[in-house]
Amino acid sequence: MIITLFVIVTATFFLMQFLPGTPFTNPEKLTEKQLALLNAKYGLDQPAAVQYLRYIGNLLQGDFGYSFQYQGRTVVSMISDRIGPSALIGLQALVFGTIVGLALGIISALRHNTILDYGSVTIAVLGMSIPSFVFAALLQYIVGVKFQLLPVALWESYASTILPSLALSVTVIATVARFIRSEMLEVLGQDYVTTARAKGLRESVVIGKHVFRNALIPVVTMLGPLAVSIMTGTLVIEKIFGVPGLGEQFTLSILVLDYSVIMGITLFYSALFILVVFLVDLLYGLLDPRIDYKQGGQA
């Protein structure tokens, strides 16, 4: 895991060096003299390798550095300030989306090729083919402006979290519903289900114990990384609803080349991603005892 992170950090660091531009603010009006002065001040005039070694050295001492754009703010404080809102709306979207998605998916699998099935497939498909920004904008207008039920935007109270979470959950609903439906259909045809039914188990037990649990595997596979990307923030939703989150910050940092922030968030994001992938692999084992980890390799 450490090695993976190390490779990511190294690759990102050097790729970033290829991007033309300066991390300094107000680049439009910076004169060359000023630029040289600032580069010298922050050690950016050194060869990339030297800068890299210095960065790694600082990193090992737990120093993630300061932002170039928000002078005086540490990268750590920027991440810790922004992750809360992102994680909150992400988590809500995830929980809500999974519940609704599961419900839709299960209904349509059990009523395969009926109106109910087509209805929920259509909902799920609309959820994935209409981009979240369109949905978010509609939600903001209808709920926030037209009926004034919830705050339009800004981050002022718990009520502010509802619309962005809803907008974000669309993707989750679509993903979960589609996967669980397809998997349930698959599992419903398996022998052990027939066996279970043959044993005379009640249908609810068959579905709950045998079908559902086995159908969860691909859902979990998809949900893990989806959870990471959703909870670390999404640019569009955060921007539309004025959520002070991490996703927006990350994209902005890349566009203005705020080196230390890019590195910090990349590191944070990758560590989280690797952790979740690891957890998902463990979950496979829990969900399905047939997966043999001695053979499958330790994750």
Add this chain to the structure above:
Amino acid sequence: MNKVETKPVVKQSPAEQQHPEITADLFVPAPYEEKEDEAFAKPALSFWQEAMHRLFKNKGAVISLVVLVLLIVLALVGPMLNEHTYRSQNLAHSNLPAKISGLEWLGFDGKNAKGVDVYEQRGIETNYWFGTDEFGRDLWTRVWKGTQISLFIAVVAAALDLVIGVVYGGISSFYGGRVDNVMQRIIEILMGIPNLIVIILFILILEPGITSIILAMVLTGWVGMARVVRGQILQLKGQEFVLASQTLGASNARLIGKHLLPNVMGPIIVTIMFTIPTAIFFEAFLSFIGLGLQAPMASLGVLIEDGYKSMRSFAYKLLFPAVVISTIMICFNLLADGLRDALDPKMRK
């Protein structure tokens, strides 16, 4: 013996029936007639013939197929159906709502958000079927031109996902152990490096266009697929039919191709279905940072992104591309479901 091909005979067996006694005289041997046993109930069909047969019995799939073909034809022919081109601007005709004579009752009445017939107001004779954008470009032409491009991108993305993702995920999980470990770490690294940085580098090195769009998609697009396939195969690998086949001396290629992959079809198809809209909107995102299509070309994603910004005053700019993309998606999904059912040996009725 391969488990997949066993068809259970018993269905809801009356196990708990209340017959107090079962005696030998209750059983009478069935009369054995050699000829009848030899005869086939149905004419023998090849796998594909049967699959096709099953596919065409699925109403949803057939309708979807027809609609899809129709859309493809429109995408190819649509731009030529009127005198406008996707790039010709006419400022005097900017922001006209959709108007088709004869279809006024459907909303194609050339009226704007305030209910004023803009065509009448500005004295414009030509009808624009899907309206025009702020440059006065015909949206009908642009939507179908965009459909062409988006469909192409979708197909390429799906193919890439399928090939790279399935092969990668398959190898990784099948061989397991060290191979799996290394291959999974590579995925993590790819996911870890912020792809916006890589994409911006692409823009600066490459000429924007289809090639660079494809390259940008190759980057990480297949990872989801690889992970799904891996998860599934890890699960299947331990199952009896695989072990049995292995014991019988089946080669690895045969194991993967004949036994494992067909059983992963469901998730693979679903994942591909997700790839398509993701790819279409990824392309829109790319054109936003300059790597996508060269303006004035536009894809459905770009049109939707443009349309949504002014959706309250010019709803039609968002509506038409959104309807087209949703129709494409719904059809693809129903068709894919039908295909999955048709190809899946377990679904045989």
Add this chain to the structure above:
Amino acid sequence: MKKKTWLGFVILVIFSLIVSGCNFSSSDGNKDDKKKDGGTEGDDKVAQVLNIYASSDIPTLDSTKAHDAVAFDVLNNVNEGLFRQDENNQSVPALAENHEKNEDETVHTFTLRDAKWSNGEPVTAADFEYAWKRVMEEAGPYNYMLVTAGIKNAEAILNEEMDAGELGIKAIDEKTIEVTLEAANPLFETLLAFPTFLPQNQKFVEEQGDQYALEAENILANGPFKLVNWTQEQSWKMVKNEDYWDAENVKLEEVNVFVVKEPSAGANLYETGKIDRVKLTSALIDQYADNEDFSIDKESGIVFLRFNHNHEVLKNAEIRRAIGMAIDRNGLTDVILKDGSSPLYGVVPEAFYFSPDQKDYRELNGDFNKGTPEEAKVVWEKALAEVGQTELTVSLNIADTDEMKKVAEFLQAQLEDNLPGFKLDIKAVPFAQRLEIEKAIEYDLSLSTWGPDYSDPMTYLDMWIKGSSANRMDYHNPKLDELVQEARIETDLSKRYEMLLGIEKILLEEDAAVAPLYQRGSAILQRAKIKDLIKHPAGAEFDYKSAYIE
């Protein structure tokens, strides 16, 4: 079952942890509401509360390091320097009670009025000396403003030939500042209203260390308002500073600023009454054009085409002129942008810069290279024959913003339609890279923008001299360089203005060195109850000092 309860519990704990880490700005919001209600009930007056938005958070409020419009706005209202811009954008004395110059106008002596920092300490001459020297020491992003102002040794310090301590400013006593210039500078007073010239309390700055000006409590106020609350990335709040020397003329009690990054969200917040003023993007104009609060306004930013003067065809002035003439700017601003932008045929925009006898610069210099497509075609074909070509394919370097992409698409159609044999490829890249490509002069055409640093035409004119970091196209005309140098030290304002007019003539009439496209505008929704909100073309944008709610 047990497992599920356990899982539920874990989720609940995580959830509550996250909620607690979210620092909602709600508590303040409620307080505001109460206060507002109290205000309306108590006395029959309207609550003097202004609610507005900013498009991003404040990076820093350290005036020596601040560089962006948002921070400048806050600094301009929370702090005050020697001069301040009035409602006509003229520099007027603020903290400077008295201003004297020596005969050759190189030594300026300012006497400060009685003013207090919000911690009770007086604002002294030493605060200015400290802050200005700190700008040079910290290599602040606007340190070149001190060079532009011509303060003695500023350039040498920038070149690292001298120490920041040798800057030509000296606190003679508690109330007297002496500033020495390299040479007489007609722009000096104008520049002093710029936020980089604000004072700082040395003791306080050093106490706060690297946290200075990063939180509401880490900055001192000496201006019309005090910053009392600042939730990063969300909002900040200013209240009237009762200790301000001119407090009786400050009517607003409270200014709330919310960070809103998405224009459509801003418009929605305006509709629900959360904010009182919002700037609209082109896509939103049609929706609100009939609204009674809608208005458009000219801005001082310009958008223009740069030509690579090393390009073998584009180095021909007539080619450049033809390209400039072939573009229908009215169509661009009225049909495509609609946001109050107006056609521009010069590099100095209209309505902000006036000659000593109060004539608009644009009016005096007129339009350059304006023509019909037919005229453009004639010039084009002649010039093309001159350089021995029949066609020209060039690429256009643009930033990937909505506005720039629209303009580029429009230019492409215009130029390709109006100039036979012309082909334009659009190359969009993120802003930072657009700039780098421009600086390296690795483009054919580049769609550029420019905003003024100070309220004088010079800020649009001296950028074209050889070696200027804003030239970015290898344009060089010795005549222009010479005229700029002369104008920089000319103290006779009428003569100077003639020179300023002349510079633009060389640039456009003679050389057609760039093709100006339009002057930016702003389309805004602003509630009618807001009065006297002052907007400046350069430096800090807003002044809330005189604003009030009716």
